[in-house]
Amino acid sequence: MPSRITDPQKDFPQWYQDVVYEADLAEHAPVKGCMIIKPYGYAIWERMRDFLDREIKRLGVQNVYFPLFIPERFLTKESEHVEGFAPEVAWVTHGGGKELEEKYAVRPTSETIMYDAFSRWVQSYRDLPLKINQWANVVRWEMRPRLFLRTLEFLWQEGHTAHATREEAEIMVAQALRAYQALSEEVLSIAVVPGRKSDAEKFAGADYTTTIEGLMRDGKALQMGTSHHLGQNFAKAFDITFLNAQGEKSLVWQTSWGVSTRMIGGLVMAHGDTKGLVLPPRIAPTQVVIVPIGKTEEEMRAVASVLDRDIIPVLAKLTLWDEPVRYYCDDRRQQTPGWKYNHWEVKGVPLRIEIGPKDVAQQAVMIARRDTGEKSPQPLLSLAHLVPSLLNDIQAQLLTSHRAFTDAHTHQSRTMDEFLSLLQSNGGFIRAPWCGNLACEKEVKARTKATIRLVGDSVAESSCLICRKPATLTPYFAVAY
């Protein structure tokens, strides 16, 4: 049958949308800029959420829920913050049949409404650290939507903390980023580069922003999650003070950090191939699909009896990563085996077990891996051992392969000519010396569309890509989503 998925070499953006639609992850809503997350896409989000929720609870963070609506006067309290978000805000002006006296922003992020509460909740050093998180929807006006990557409304978590010292807040910023890196690498098998944003790219209202950046198969970078040190900027704007153990009044130090449904877009673009989605087993809603094969009723009965006796009961007992192995037996009569292979390949199911009359005779099954496409006969008796071992291997191999891809697409450059030629031929990250000035950062962006994804380490004895003055940093530049 003809593939309904565009060749990613020919048109990567179209390939992306095809995969999201054909794997049934999501679709564009009839509300401009918004998406409908379908069951398969939402099941992936639930697994991300559950993993991350456990990780951040281990850090002592507690979940809460704050209002969706933020009065205009709150949003305007921190000046950099409001400048950053005002153009993207959706406004509620009417409710309950009346025009409102003060309009409400539909939350683009919750710093302001939460920190107003912090100023009431925090009185003494005994109230610190205060660590909360919410799983919520947010709205940022967007008229050029890309499913998961850029939508007017998206789902996310936002963590917000207050601490007695700058150093404690620094540690929190790093812990949150490490949790995101664990989600990305251990669960999604996406290798990321962690680091700091430049001032131009940091969060509106932060002292500094840290990020994890992943490279997609088209050579563009995706920001997968960010963790901000807010310094005392919001503490000043919202008057969040505490009495320390010596009875002195001090301002708190704050952090905020978030990841969103955007990560699902990263999952598609980091592993997907010409056939569709490729899912790491830890995140896959279905890890193993079984396809029974038989032409006659007699053949189907023979296959079914092996399924019921030697396959399903074995799979039902397996656990991996502290959860039962998730399998599904596709015994629909109206579809051919070939149709089913294709169907589950598009959806990225990591392992397929095929069993037909010949396999029954040989007490064997055929096992196919989605990631490598390898297919081999295996003895029935080996399933209990083989299935978890293969799933484990796929999980690890996908990360290894993505890390190798990232390494192969990370280059050094000392001149603009080299920079441009690398970017055109290869995409990916380009590390290049930079003086640290905004003007040069802007110049690179204007000439190449590449932005500083991370500022990188400090360097000595090299000169800025643009102005040739002494360079202080070697940022990772890339064209980004």
Next chain:
Amino acid sequence: MPSRITDPQKDFPQWYQDVVYEADLAEHAPVKGCMIIKPYGYAIWERMRDFLDREIKRLGVQNVYFPLFIPERFLTKESEHVEGFAPEVAWVTHGGGKELEEKYAVRPTSETIMYDAFSRWVQSYRDLPLKINQWANVVRWEMRPRLFLRTLEFLWQEGHTAHATREEAEIMVAQALRAYQALSEEVLSIAVVPGRKSDAEKFAGADYTTTIEGLMRDGKALQMGTSHHLGQNFAKAFDITFLNAQGEKSLVWQTSWGVSTRMIGGLVMAHGDTKGLVLPPRIAPTQVVIVPIGKTEEEMRAVASVLDRDIIPVLAKLTLWDEPVRYYCDDRRQQTPGWKYNHWEVKGVPLRIEIGPKDVAQQAVMIARRDTGEKSPQPLLSLAHLVPSLLNDIQAQLLTSHRAFTDAHTHQSRTMDEFLSLLQSNGGFIRAPWCGNLACEKEVKARTKATIRLVGDSVAESSCLICRKPATLTPYFAVAY
């Protein structure tokens, strides 16, 4: 110390708000009509959600996420529906710095936006049944807020299904209601009466609405969850048709059903007492609190060594209802034992274990039950057996007690005089004969504030409370939240 909780006999609404605040469940937000759900309240919601999510997934329901914003033209497609919701809608009129061409409703419920998708998703009988659910925030304009019970924004789940036949949809309506009853009775220990709403009280756009109603300690009823048979009303409005196995085009039959954070209000009002919250162990974020007691450092060391050797390791191994037992050791030095007893009683923690130097000497602990207030010394060695057994007993006793309360506050009445005197002296449910006409239903409400919570069984040989014509039903009347 003086209690900061009002006597419920004197002022039940104030008692309710005091308990919600003192137990730290939630607070009024600075956004009119909205609430902030605090960590302790949200932890309760998470447990409700996790239980119900498992139950509805067992019914074959899959989670999804639909946009928050609903274009005006969608909302107006089903006439009864829009009439029911229009007065409560919040409208987004501006976004991205511009006035919108078409304004968006902030979802008050998602029938319209979901069923527009259903009309695309459902083509053949093979696409049925379609069963989806979303966990989301909804907004219904409300200017007289009561925390959890009535807020402008609340959290809920909304299930939406489409079926090939009316009967299948009827079964789904009943299954969803049974899941709600299980949540209420098995998890929250709140006895409920399930049944149908009168036409006046049904959901805007439904053929019929079923409900579970619980009686609060002030004698008022609380609607805890509803499940609607939508017939083909929305299928007609949104053109949701399918080809059946015979190739004929038919309209689907639909259901929708939801429970919300309102249930937390019910939890407070069904079990709470003069000291504060009383939590059934299955929903309690902390099931057991341990309070070590000692005046001198030496005493505290002796107590700590018993804790570390004989108590914590024992509790850490216990499981109940397929989860580890949730305990917390409150060893803060700056607070007295008495302060801690009060603190955890207000928060409704089911069991308290006290251990001091005398207990150490006797190889014993003191165990206090929050529900009955009973306190008794118990041998250290009995903890492994006693803790799960007591938690189990508290869970069951709270339900038994609430059922007894409901029964004691359910009365029959055949005349308005009797009805009024029962309502004034006793509150609760009053079952009274009704002819089935809206006029009489309205008359009861006008004279007593009581509404029909459920229509009840059919009856013979009695006459309507109001018009004295032959009665056909014996509704449960009550004053309701």
